[in-house]
Amino acid sequence: MPEKKRKRDPQKTKKRLLDTAERVFTERGFDGARVDEIAAQAKINKGMIYILFGSKEALYDEVLKRSFRRLFKSNRPESSAEADPVADTAALVRWYFWFLSDNPHFVRLFGWESLTSGKRAGKVLLDLLDEGLGPLQVIIRRGKEQGCFRDDIAVHKLVAMVNEMCLGFFSRLKLFEVLWHKDLSNREHQEEMLDQIITIILNGIRANPQDSARRG
Amino acid sequence: MPEKKRKRDPQKTKKRLLDTAERVFTERGFDGARVDEIAAQAKINKGMIYILFGSKEALYDEVLKRSFRRLFKSNRPESSAEADPVADTAALVRWYFWFLSDNPHFVRLFGWESLTSGKRAGKVLLDLLDEGLGPLQVIIRRGKEQGCFRDDIAVHKLVAMVNEMCLGFFSRLKLFEVLWHKDLSNREHQEEMLDQIITIILNGIRANPQDSARRG
Amino acid sequence: MPEKKRKRDPQKTKKRLLDTAERVFTERGFDGARVDEIAAQAKINKGMIYILFGSKEALYDEVLKRSFRRLFKSNRPESSAEADPVADTAALVRWYFWFLSDNPHFVRLFGWESLTSGKRAGKVLLDLLDEGLGPLQVIIRRGKEQGCFRDDIAVHKLVAMVNEMCLGFFSRLKLFEVLWHKDLSNREHQEEMLDQIITIILNGIRANPQDSARRG
Amino acid sequence: MPEKKRKRDPQKTKKRLLDTAERVFTERGFDGARVDEIAAQAKINKGMIYILFGSKEALYDEVLKRSFRRLFKSNRPESSAEADPVADTAALVRWYFWFLSDNPHFVRLFGWESLTSGKRAGKVLLDLLDEGLGPLQVIIRRGKEQGCFRDDIAVHKLVAMVNEMCLGFFSRLKLFEVLWHKDLSNREHQEEMLDQIITIILNGIRANPQDSARRG
DNA sequence: CATGAATGAGGCTTCATTCAT
DNA sequence: GATGAATGAAGCCTCATTCAT
Numbered sequence: 001m002p003e004k005k006r007k008r009d010p011q012k013t014k015k016r017l018l019d020t021a022e023r024v025f026t027e028r029g030f031d032g033a034r035v036d037e038i039a040a041q042a043k044i045n046k047g048m049i050y051i052l053f054g055s056k057e058a059l060y061d062e063v064l065k066r067s068f069r070r071l072f073k074s075n076r077p078e079s080s081a082e083a084d085p086v087a088d089t090a091a092l093v094r095w096y097f098w099f100l101s102d103n104p105h106f107v108r109l110f111g112w113e114s115l116t117s118g119k120r121a122g123k124v125l126l127d128l129l130d131e132g133l134g135p136l137q138v139i140i141r142r143g144k145e146q147g148c149f150r151d152d153i154a155v156h157k158l159v160a161m162v163n164e165m166c167l168g169f170f171s172r173l174k175l176f177e178v179l180w181h182k183d184l185s186n187r188e189h190q191e192e193m194l195d196q197i198i199t200i201i202l203n204g205i206r207a208n209p210q211d212s213a214r215r216g
Numbered sequence: 217m218p219e220k221k222r223k224r225d226p227q228k229t230k231k232r233l234l235d236t237a238e239r240v241f242t243e244r245g246f247d248g249a250r251v252d253e254i255a256a257q258a259k260i261n262k263g264m265i266y267i268l269f270g271s272k273e274a275l276y277d278e279v280l281k282r283s284f285r286r287l288f289k290s291n292r293p294e295s296s297a298e299a300d301p302v303a304d305t306a307a308l309v310r311w312y313f314w315f316l317s318d319n320p321h322f323v324r325l326f327g328w329e330s331l332t333s334g335k336r337a338g339k340v341l342l343d344l345l346d347e348g349l350g351p352l353q354v355i356i357r358r359g360k361e362q363g364c365f366r367d368d369i370a371v372h373k374l375v376a377m378v379n380e381m382c383l384g385f386f387s388r389l390k391l392f393e394v395l396w397h398k399d400l401s402n403r404e405h406q407e408e409m410l411d412q413i414i415t416i417i418l419n420g421i422r423a424n425p426q427d428s429a430r431r432g
Numbered sequence: 433m434p435e436k437k438r439k440r441d442p443q444k445t446k447k448r449l450l451d452t453a454e455r456v457f458t459e460r461g462f463d464g465a466r467v468d469e470i471a472a473q474a475k476i477n478k479g480m481i482y483i484l485f486g487s488k489e490a491l492y493d494e495v496l497k498r499s500f501r502r503l504f505k506s507n508r509p510e511s512s513a514e515a516d517p518v519a520d521t522a523a524l525v526r527w528y529f530w531f532l533s534d535n536p537h538f539v540r541l542f543g544w545e546s547l548t549s550g551k552r553a554g555k556v557l558l559d560l561l562d563e564g565l566g567p568l569q570v571i572i573r574r575g576k577e578q579g580c581f582r583d584d585i586a587v588h589k590l591v592a593m594v595n596e597m598c599l600g601f602f603s604r605l606k607l608f609e610v611l612w613h614k615d616l617s618n619r620e621h622q623e624e625m626l627d628q629i630i631t632i633i634l635n636g637i638r639a640n641p642q643d644s645a646r647r648g
Numbered sequence: 649m650p651e652k653k654r655k656r657d658p659q660k661t662k663k664r665l666l667d668t669a670e671r672v673f674t675e676r677g678f679d680g681a682r683v684d685e686i687a688a689q690a691k692i693n694k695g696m697i698y699i700l701f702g703s704k705e706a707l708y709d710e711v712l713k714r715s716f717r718r719l720f721k722s723n724r725p726e727s728s729a730e731a732d733p734v735a736d737t738a739a740l741v742r743w744y745f746w747f748l749s750d751n752p753h754f755v756r757l758f759g760w761e762s763l764t765s766g767k768r769a770g771k772v773l774l775d776l777l778d779e780g781l782g783p784l785q786v787i788i789r790r791g792k793e794q795g796c797f798r799d800d801i802a803v804h805k806l807v808a809m810v811n812e813m814c815l816g817f818f819s820r821l822k823l824f825e826v827l828w829h830k831d832l833s834n835r836e837h838q839e840e841m842l843d844q845i846i847t848i849i850l851n852g853i854r855a856n857p858q859d860s861a862r863r864g
Numbered sequence: 865c866a867t868g869a870a871t872g873a874g875g876c877t878t879c880a881t882t883c884a885t
Numbered sequence: 886g887a888t889g890a891a892t893g894a895a896g897c898c899t900c901a902t903t904c905a906t
Contacts, residue, residue, distance in 0.1 A: 008869060008905055029331065031247035035897060045871050050898060108331060114388050115245065115327050126395055150419070156396060157412045161381045164388075168380025172330050179342055180372055196373045203366070204420030226886090251880060261888050263882080272880065442865090461763065463679035467901060477867050479903080488901065540763060546820050547677065547759050558827055582851070588828055589844040596816025597809045604762050604812075611774055612804055628805040635798070636852030656884055656890060683876060693892050698877060 014052055017042045022063045026105045029112045030060050030120065057120070064113070064121050067106050071131055074099050079135065085143030086206070090198050092136050093162055097194045099132075100170045101187070107170045133159050140205070149205045158205065165197050230268055233258045238279045242321045245328045246276050246336065273336070280329070280337050283322050287347055290315050295351065301359030302422075306414050308352050309378055313410045315348075316386045317403070323386045349375050356421070365421045374421065381413050446484060449474045454495045458537045461544045462492050462552065489552070496545070496553050499538050503563055506531050511567065517575030518638075522630050524568050525594055529626045531564075532602045533619070539602045565591050572637070581637045590637065597629050662700055665690045670711045674753045677760045678708050678768065705768070712761070712769050715754050719779055722747050727783065733791030734854075738846050740784050741810055745842045747780075748818045749835070755818045781807050788853070797853045806853065813845050 020042035024033045035056050039046040053059040077095050079088040100107050110128065113121040136159045143149035169176070177184045184190060236258035240249045251272050255262040269275040293311050295304040316323050326344065329337040352375045359365035385392070393400045400406060452474035456465045467488050471478040485491040509527050511520040532539050542560070545553040553560075568591045575581035601608070609616045616622060668690035672681045683704050687694040701707040725743050727736040748755050758776065761769040769776075784807045791797035817824070825832045832838060 010869065013869080029245060029247060031245060032332075034895090036895090045869095046897090047871065047899075048869080051869080056897065111327065111331050114391065115324060115331070116248075117390050125391055129391065129395060152415065154408065154412050157409055158416065160385065160388075160392060160409075161413060161416065164380045164384025165377045168384045169376065172376075172380075174333050175330065175341055175345065176376060178339075179345060192370065193373055193376075196370050197377060199368065200374065200377065200417065200420035202420075203422075203424075204416035204418075206419075208419075250878090252878095262880090263888065264886090266881065267886075461677060461679060463677060464764075466899090468899095478901090479867065480865085482902065483865080543759065543763050546823065547756060547763070548680075549822050555826075557823055561823065561827060584847065586840065586844050589841055590848065592817065592820075592824060592841075593813045593845060593848065596812045596820075600812025600816045601808065604808075606765050607762065607773055607777065608808060611777060624802065625805055625808075628802050629809060631800065632806065632809065632852035633848065634852075635854075635856075636848035636850075638851075640851075658890065661890080682874090684874085693890095694876090695878075695892065696890080699890080704876065 013044060013048070017044055017049065017052065017059075018063060018066060020044075021059050022067065022105050022109075025060055025063055025112075026108045030057075030116075033060075060120060064109055064124070067103070067109050068121075068124060068128055070103055070106065071099065071128060076135070079139055081142065085139050085146060085148055086202060088139045089136065089143070089202065089205075092133065092139065093166070093198055093201065094194060096132055096162075097166050097190075097197070100166055101190055104170065104173075107167060110167065111171050129163065133163050136162065143205070148207055150207050153205050158201075162197070162201060169193055169197075229260060229264070233260055233265065233268065233275075234279060234282060236260075237275050238283065238321050238325075241276055241279055241328075242324045246273075246332075249276075276336060280325060280340070283319070283325050284337075284340060284344055286319055286322065287315065287344060292351070295355055297358065301355050301362060301364055302418060304355045305352065305359070305418065305421075308349065308355065309382070309414055309417065310410060312348050312378075313382050313406075313413070316382055317406055320386065320389075323383060326383065327387050345376075345379065349379050352378065359421070364423055366423050369421050374417075378413070378417060385409055385413075445476060445480070449476055449481065449484065449491075450495060450498060452476075453491050454499065454537050454541075457492055457495055457544075458540045462489075462548075465492075492552060496541060496556070499535070499541050500553075500556060500560055502535055502538065503531065503560060508567070511571055513574065517571050517578060517580055518634060520571045521568065521575070521634065521637075524565065524571065525598070525630055525633065526626060528564050528594075529598050529622075529629070532598055533622055536602065536605075539599060542599065543603050561592075561595065565595050568594065575637070580639055582639050585637050590633075594629070594633060601625055601629075661692060661696070665692055665697065665700065665707075666711060666714060668692075669707050670715065670753050673708055673711055673760075674756045678705075678764075681708075708768060712757060712772070715751070715757050716769075716772060716776055718751055718754065719747065719776060724783070727787055729790065733787050733794060733796055734850060736787045737784065737791070737850065737853075740781065740787065741814070741846055741849065742842060744780050744810075745814050745838075745845070748814055749838055752818065752821075755815060758815065759819050777811065781811050784810065791853070796855055798855050801853050806849075810845070810849060817841055817845075 017038070021033075021038050024038045024041065027033075033056075035049060036046060038059075039049060049056070049059055053062060074095075077088075077091045079092070109121075110125070113119075113125055118125040137155050140149060140153060140155045140158060144151060144153060144155075173184050176182075182189055184193075233254070237249075237254050240254045240257065243249075249272075251262060251265060254275075255265060265272075265275060269278060290311075293304075293307045295308070325337075326341070329335075329341055334341040353371050356365060356369060356371045356374060360367060360369060360371075389400050392398075398405055400409075449470070453465075453470050456470050456473065459465075465488075467478060467481060470491075471481060481488075481491060485494060506527075509520075509523045511524070541553075542557070545551075545557055550557040569587050572581060572585060572587045572590060576583060576585060576587075605616050608614075614621055616625075665686070669681075669686050672686045672689065675681075681704075683697060684694060686707075687697060697704070697707055701710060722743075725736075725739045727740070757769075758773070761767075761773055766773040785803050788797060788801060788803045788806060792799060792801060792803075821832050824830075830837055832841075
């Protein structure tokens, strides 16, 4: 027998509120979001927001934190010193790309925060940049040492570029959809983009055979 | 020669207002911007905004249009069918990169509009994407045909990637400044980034010698 | 002997609540007091207030009543027809003064009620005025008859004056503390004030020797 | 021809608002007053309060200041070293008494502030106490030196007592009206109270003939 | 009884916009 | 046209009170 309409489930109430808030803040940004709208959509009394979180701002912070925690808890692929830098690079980029694909709210929150210079997320943004593709730095550096990646790669710049390609793609997904006449919510279509990114990057940083010949 | 009254110069007033509005909208977004603040900073009477533009929204639209027009009027390098696709690619990316560097407001407005799905800029965003790096498509395609660029490049995806690398870099300039401990308002430091982008891209898309050998 | 369960002692709970409510209402007045604050400080569940008293207003009424009852139950000195009006006057004023000193909450509640025209205490205020120094009227009148007090004393006005001197002193205790650079919570310092009041009053109402001589 | 309904008179608007605010704050205290009510009674748009004053609190402050200024601007009688201390005392008390009678809002605002320990009026309360009957200290002291006032008068305590008699009378005017079955808005009836106060005080502090005889 | 969650009315404040001069 | 005053709708938040458990 299925449960009937149950009330008073603070756990669920709070989650419902956070989910709704995430949706609204994500869609309209902090300034554009309306507390009333969040309450209405969450089917919650407006006052509860203030009992549970204290203010619109605190609610937003909680939404940010929760969304960002997802990145930290996401299962990032490990890379060891013995592993192949090329394969590792591809794996890490793949993981990041699909994380963003699975967390569109994260992408947008990051976007809003970037525009407000992290007025609310503060220094966490830096940690996020680092948490996402940070390990890529180590991998690239190892690749350079092993001679399979070009010498003239500025590691942190490269990481930033990869970040922008992935984040940017999902930031403007809707735009590209219209521009390319393609349904980009489709995972296979997304994968085409990912493949391109990896192809360009790997080819872009791979040491030239003749170069290594010259060197060797 | 028209008479010179004391203060009234509707042309200048309007420009001052647009400049101020651009600054404020750029900084805070449409929802975060305040008509009062714009009027105060422009040292203009609030009512004038409504006489000159009709509404906050219309003022914003005008700011958008003016900012976007700058891209259309910017002196984009031409490329002919005889030119070297490699050099052309580099030239176009350079031009786009420096345009963004010179027009930080454009970068931010584009950012806000991307997040609101172009609620206000509408389809212009598409034109902008096209206007900026659009010709790159032609160049790349020509490069592929001439065999100097890899076969497996998806042209429009590549263009998007370049766009994101440039736009994203300037979108998160402040973040990278802190992350890299570097003054990125400095043009020379910006150039380092540009060089990396071009290096990676060109290497990323260049046809492999052995590949062309195999083909040839 | 009734069983002793863990915590439930409705008697004590109610007292604790009333004590806390008295403190909070006294400090901030009815409008400034917060039901939440009272409940929190009394370490009681908010709902209990409504179970025990029904409303914020009813709780306030109960606080008022309890505080006012203390005046009625206070051990006021008796005066008989044979007694000395001068000594009786001093005794009664002393008693009233120390009652106020011992019941600062009473003083403040009276103050709030005076400002709201007894919107809540209602006519009880009148009874209180009467209950406090009321008997002074009889004493003074007897003193006038016996010739030891001046003829031209308007009895009820005098009583009011004494009342204001005592009540007013304690109402603005904190102010006088700062003004006089003196710790007026100190009982001995309070006594100095009382002595002054009694001195002035007794000298103020005592029949002049020459007057009585003239009359006699 | 009488002027028609004229609008847009910022001077009058502000005064109307302050007058209304004074009335409402005076009646209900800061916490009990409602911004909406003030706006409605002043026939003003609620927003104007925030344009003109910034906040409910700032409006209250302005009301306080304006009311208190009236005391400072009131024409207090001067007293010279040659004057008769007895007459001077009477004159000063008379002046203070009638000032309070003419400024019932002042009396009530002072009352609210006393209860909140001047949370909003701050240290001004001290100045007010001083500004009102402050000069009485000098007069009494001179009277003591000249031998016409008793030695054992504590000057500042006496001043406080006079203050309380006057202020207290007007604070509880409504109560006394009911208690005494007398219309105390009537100036002549008020004067009876004033006469009593002065009589008691002067008799209370006058040096006893026999005392001065003993001394002389 | 006792509790913590929930509620709705209303409080203060802001803001885009209009209007009288 | 240009200005400062004015406005109404709406925004965020608080608070006495109720309710399910």
